Amino acid sequence: MYYWHKETYQSLRQDGARLAHAIVLQAPEGTGVFEFSLSWAQALLCESLAADGEACGTCSACNWFVSGNHPDFRLVQPDSHIKEAESAEDGPPLTAREKEKKSDQIRIDQIRELQSFLNVGTHRAGRRVVVVHPCDAMNTATQNALLKNLEEPAAGTVFLLATSRAHRLLPTVRSRCQTVSLPPPQPGESLRWLQEQSVEYPEALLAMAGGAPLLAASLADRAAFLHQLADQLASPRMDALAVAAMCQKSTPVEVVTALYRWCYDLLSCNLTGEVRYHTVMVPKVQALAEKCSPRLVAGYLRRLASERGLAEHPLNPRLFMEDLLFGYVAMIEGKPANAGNGLS
Ligand SMILES: [Zn+2]
Numbered sequence: 001m002y003y004w005h006k007e008t009y010q011s012l013r014q015d016g017a018r019l020a021h022a023i024v025l026q027a028p029e030g031t032g033v034f035e036f037s038l039s040w041a042q043a044l045l046c047e048s049l050a051a052d053g054e055a056c057g058t059c060s061a062c063n064w065f066v067s068g069n070h071p072d073f074r075l076v077q078p079d080s081h082i083k084e085a086e087s088a089e090d091g092p093p094l095t096a097r098e099k100e101k102k103s104d105q106i107r108i109d110q111i112r113e114l115q116s117f118l119n120v121g122t123h124r125a126g127r128r129v130v131v132v133h134p135c136d137a138m139n140t141a142t143q144n145a146l147l148k149n150l151e152e153p154a155a156g157t158v159f160l161l162a163t164s165r166a167h168r169l170l171p172t173v174r175s176r177c178q179t180v181s182l183p184p185p186q187p188g189e190s191l192r193w194l195q196e197q198s199v200e201y202p203e204a205l206l207a208m209a210g211g212a213p214l215l216a217a218s219l220a221d222r223a224a225f226l227h228q229l230a231d232q233l234a235s236p237r238m239d240a241l242a243v244a245a246m247c248q249k250s251t252p253v254e255v256v257t258a259l260y261r262w263c264y265d266l267l268s269c270n271l272t273g274e275v276r277y278h279t280v281m282v283p284k285v286q287a288l289a290e291k292c293s294p295r296l297v298a299g300y301l302r303r304l305a306s307e308r309g310l311a312e313h314p315l316n317p318r319l320f321m322e323d324l325l326f327g328y329v330a331m332i333e334g335k336p337a338n339a340g341n342g343l344s
Pocket of ligand 1: 046047048049055056057058059060061062
């Protein structure tokens, strides 16, 4: 369990019997809400808890849990998440394009399949745990299917619904659950953790990840690309098509996020002199920020925010990125942000 979650975990343990049978666990993205839900699930099933109340890691229940075979545990997650985990063990990593084909939504039959699990008796200590992550990746019908399980809880069953976007849950689902907010780590804690993972340039990555340590660690692989992209964005004479070609192995979500952070820094630098994400290239941010109209940058940021959802499933990823990058060039040249080709 991450050290920034330990205090919350201890207070949850003290609440013990007063805890609801369904709990929404929410935390800022990239700070480990999923890992917390798994640690808690393992502790709920552990048959020989350690002195600090965490799972012992050595009993048979823990061994089954870690190997993914505990009979009283179910993890419900989108196919895209499952494939990622499997490919890490079984073969070469999937390309961005292959990943896009997998659904990032939890399917309704995944929730319906829980029914048989919930209806048979438990195999071990009488407890049963279901982790749903990210629980916001369910459409209305799927959430309603889950609701049925939450309304008639089988004895000893605990649902842990992990998310960074609890607002996407239906009010009816939220009202059946207790909500627990996990605190984000302190900057010192995040830095210490990244150093323990032997991540290079931890300060710069942490700044780029908005202070979220797990996100920073995942950016480590992508750091070279993101730095190259920021370098291109910093150029007052950027070639949108060349940059779109450079982004071909990336996902539209990654590019939209990178553009958003870059433009956020441009606006912030322009208005307050502060740079939040690109702390290793402040002079370049300042130079471009001086040339840009804050009104146009703000307009472009609004466009990025509204296209963030579209970026998950663009009809044509290449065209989508080209359109965004043409919009970016128009913005730095002082034209309105929606002067692209009108696709947005
Ligand atoms: Zn154990």
